[in-house]
Amino acid sequence: MSFKSRFRRFKLHLYLNIILGIGCFIFLLNAFIYRRSFLWLFGVLFVVSLIALIISETNRRKNALGLLENVDEQLIPFIRLFDRYNRRLINWSLVAFGWVFSFGFSLISIGINSKPFEFLEKININLIVFEVIAFFIIKNYTLVGWFSKNHNFENAGALRKLHKRAIILSLIYWLVASGIYYYFEEVFVIDSAPFFSGLYIFIALVFNLFKLNQYTHSKKKYNRLVVAMILIVAIVVGGYSFLSRDIWLTQPYINHVPNIYDGHSEITYDERTGIYTITKESGDFKILQLTDIHLGGSFLSYDKDLKALDTIFQLLEETRPDLVIVTGDLVFPIGYASFSFNNTAPVQQFAAFMRNTGIPWAFTYGNHDTESYAASSKKDLNELYKSLSWYTSKNLLYPYVQPDITGRNNQLIELKNQDGSLAQALFLIDSNAYTGEGISSEYDYIHDDQVEWYKNQVLALEDEEGDIVPSMIFIHIPLQEYATAADLYNAGSDDVTYYFGSNKESKVGKVSCSKYPSKLFDTAKELKSTNAIFCGHDHYNNMSLEYQGIRLTYGMSIDYLAMSGIARDTEQRGATLVTIHDDGEWDIEQVPFGNNSFTFFDDFKRMGQKE
Structure with a gap:
C-alpha cells in the first residue's frame, strides 16, 4: 500500500477520533443542561461515543506505527505537508480568537437578562461554530505534532515561535479591542465591534501574505485577481454590515427631551379590530402632521439627525398638539446618501424621543421606510413598530391587528366626543412604495382592496352614527388629483380654491405621484365623508388646494438629509x-x-434648562 493511501487512512481515523471526542464533550454538556428531562439520552450517547473513541484511537495508533515503513523519504512531500498544516493551524487559531471574543461580547449581553438555564441553552445553540473551529484546530495540531515527531524540520522551531507570537498578539489585540469597545459603547453610544472584527481580518490577511511566507519552505503564491476579488467581496459584505449596524449617537439628546404633553384625552385600543379610539376633552383637538423626517442614523448624518429632532421638538413645543401623525419617510436607509442601511435604530430613537415628549403619535409608511436593500424587511419593521406600540409606550398608536389587504399598515383611528359621538374618523392608508423592488421602480399607488377597506369602514361608521361621518385621510405619496388640482391652479381655473403654500418641487417633478390611478379620491367624493387628505413625499411642496369638495394638503417637510442642499x-x-x-x-x-x-451645546443647554 502506498504512503498516500496509508496516510489517507491515518487521517480518516484521526478525523473520526476528533468528531467522537467533540461529540463526547457536547453530549456531556447537554446531559448537564437537560439533566432533568434528557439525562439518560445524552448519558447513553456520551458512553457510546467514548467507547467508539477508545476503539478508533487504538486502531489509529496501530496504523501510525507502520505508516513510515519502507518509504523513501525523498518521495514523501513531508515539507509541503508540514508547511500546509502549520499554516492551517495558525490561521484557525486566529479564527478561534476572533470568534471567542465576538461570541463573548454577545454572551455578556445574553447573561445580563437571562436565567442560568437560558444562558446555557443559548451557548449550546451557538456551539456549532465552536465544534467546527475545534475540529480544525485539533486536526491540524495533531498532524503538525505527528510530522514533527517523525521528521526533523529545520523551520519547526521558528513556526512554533510564530504560532505562540500570533496567539499572544491576538490576545493583546482583543483585550485592547474589548476595552475600547466598552469605552465607545459607554461614551459615544456606538457599536465598534464590527470595526475591530474587520480590522482583525485585514491584519490576518496581511500576516498570511507577508509574514507567514517567510517561515515556510513552500511559499504560498496568491493569484492577484483572486486576491482582488476576495478583497472586493470582503469590502462589499463588510461595508454593508457596517452600514447596517445600530448607531445611537442622538440618544444623549433624546434622554434630555422633557414631557410637554398637556392633553388628557382617553385612548383605548380594540384588540379585535385594531382600532384606536381617542375620546377628546371638550375644546379644540389639535393634530400635528409631520412628514419626511428622514433620519439617517449614521456618523455622517448625526448632525442632520440632531437638527431634525430638535426642529420637531420646537414645533411640538410651539403647537402643543394632542396627536402627531407622521406621514411616512421617518427614516432614510440609503447607504450612499445617509451612510446607513439601518432602518430600525432611527425608528427606535424616534419612538424614544416621542415617548419622552408624552404626546400620542401615529405613523403611516413612506417609500423610503422599507427600501429593498435596507437592513430590515417590511415584516421586521412591522414587528418593531408593534413592539414599540401602545402596550409598551402608551403613546404610539400602531395597530397590533391589521386588515388583510395591500400595504404595510392601514389603520383607522376614531376621534370621539365626550358623549360618544364621532368627531372625526382618521384614516392612515399606506400609499405603498414602488411597483417593483428598488428605488429605480415606479412609485406605487393605493390599491383597490385598500380603497374597498376604506369604503367599508366609512359605511360601517355611518351605520353606527346614523349619518354621514366626517373623516380625514393621511397618506405619503400624493394622489394624481394633487397634480390635477395644481395644474388647474397654475392655469388660473376656478375649479380649485387656493388656501396657502406653494409647490416648488423641481428636482424629481412638480408632483411626484404614481403614474397608476387610484380609486381613492373618486370613492371619497362619492361617500361624501372625507373632506381633507394630507400627504408628504414632495419635500418642497406645501400647497393646500380644495378640489371637487376635498381639501388636498401637502404637509411641510422636516428633511435635512435626503435631498442635496435641502439642509440650507x-x-x-x-x-x-x-x-x-x-x-x-x-x-x-x-x-x-x-x-x-443649531449647535450641539446650545441644544443641550436649552434642553437642560427645561429639566
Missing part, C-alpha cells in the same frame, strides 16, 4: 396643524420652522 433651505421646513373644533369644523394651518441655527 428653510421655506419648506415645518409642520401642518389641523385643529378640530367642538362644532365639527376644522382649520388647517402651516407651522413654519423659523430657527435654523
Whole structure:
C-alpha cells in the first residue's frame, strides 16, 4: 500500500477520533443542561461515543506505527505537508480568537437578562461554530505534532515561535479591542465591534501574505485577481454590515427631551379590530402632521439627525398638539446618501424621543421606510413598530391587528366626543412604495382592496352614527388629483380654491405621484365623508388646494438629509396643524420652522434648562 493511501487512512481515523471526542464533550454538556428531562439520552450517547473513541484511537495508533515503513523519504512531500498544516493551524487559531471574543461580547449581553438555564441553552445553540473551529484546530495540531515527531524540520522551531507570537498578539489585540469597545459603547453610544472584527481580518490577511511566507519552505503564491476579488467581496459584505449596524449617537439628546404633553384625552385600543379610539376633552383637538423626517442614523448624518429632532421638538413645543401623525419617510436607509442601511435604530430613537415628549403619535409608511436593500424587511419593521406600540409606550398608536389587504399598515383611528359621538374618523392608508423592488421602480399607488377597506369602514361608521361621518385621510405619496388640482391652479381655473403654500418641487417633478390611478379620491367624493387628505413625499411642496369638495394638503417637510442642499433651505421646513373644533369644523394651518441655527451645546443647554 502506498504512503498516500496509508496516510489517507491515518487521517480518516484521526478525523473520526476528533468528531467522537467533540461529540463526547457536547453530549456531556447537554446531559448537564437537560439533566432533568434528557439525562439518560445524552448519558447513553456520551458512553457510546467514548467507547467508539477508545476503539478508533487504538486502531489509529496501530496504523501510525507502520505508516513510515519502507518509504523513501525523498518521495514523501513531508515539507509541503508540514508547511500546509502549520499554516492551517495558525490561521484557525486566529479564527478561534476572533470568534471567542465576538461570541463573548454577545454572551455578556445574553447573561445580563437571562436565567442560568437560558444562558446555557443559548451557548449550546451557538456551539456549532465552536465544534467546527475545534475540529480544525485539533486536526491540524495533531498532524503538525505527528510530522514533527517523525521528521526533523529545520523551520519547526521558528513556526512554533510564530504560532505562540500570533496567539499572544491576538490576545493583546482583543483585550485592547474589548476595552475600547466598552469605552465607545459607554461614551459615544456606538457599536465598534464590527470595526475591530474587520480590522482583525485585514491584519490576518496581511500576516498570511507577508509574514507567514517567510517561515515556510513552500511559499504560498496568491493569484492577484483572486486576491482582488476576495478583497472586493470582503469590502462589499463588510461595508454593508457596517452600514447596517445600530448607531445611537442622538440618544444623549433624546434622554434630555422633557414631557410637554398637556392633553388628557382617553385612548383605548380594540384588540379585535385594531382600532384606536381617542375620546377628546371638550375644546379644540389639535393634530400635528409631520412628514419626511428622514433620519439617517449614521456618523455622517448625526448632525442632520440632531437638527431634525430638535426642529420637531420646537414645533411640538410651539403647537402643543394632542396627536402627531407622521406621514411616512421617518427614516432614510440609503447607504450612499445617509451612510446607513439601518432602518430600525432611527425608528427606535424616534419612538424614544416621542415617548419622552408624552404626546400620542401615529405613523403611516413612506417609500423610503422599507427600501429593498435596507437592513430590515417590511415584516421586521412591522414587528418593531408593534413592539414599540401602545402596550409598551402608551403613546404610539400602531395597530397590533391589521386588515388583510395591500400595504404595510392601514389603520383607522376614531376621534370621539365626550358623549360618544364621532368627531372625526382618521384614516392612515399606506400609499405603498414602488411597483417593483428598488428605488429605480415606479412609485406605487393605493390599491383597490385598500380603497374597498376604506369604503367599508366609512359605511360601517355611518351605520353606527346614523349619518354621514366626517373623516380625514393621511397618506405619503400624493394622489394624481394633487397634480390635477395644481395644474388647474397654475392655469388660473376656478375649479380649485387656493388656501396657502406653494409647490416648488423641481428636482424629481412638480408632483411626484404614481403614474397608476387610484380609486381613492373618486370613492371619497362619492361617500361624501372625507373632506381633507394630507400627504408628504414632495419635500418642497406645501400647497393646500380644495378640489371637487376635498381639501388636498401637502404637509411641510422636516428633511435635512435626503435631498442635496435641502439642509440650507428653510421655506419648506415645518409642520401642518389641523385643529378640530367642538362644532365639527376644522382649520388647517402651516407651522413654519423659523430657527435654523443649531449647535450641539446650545441644544443641550436649552434642553437642560427645561429639566
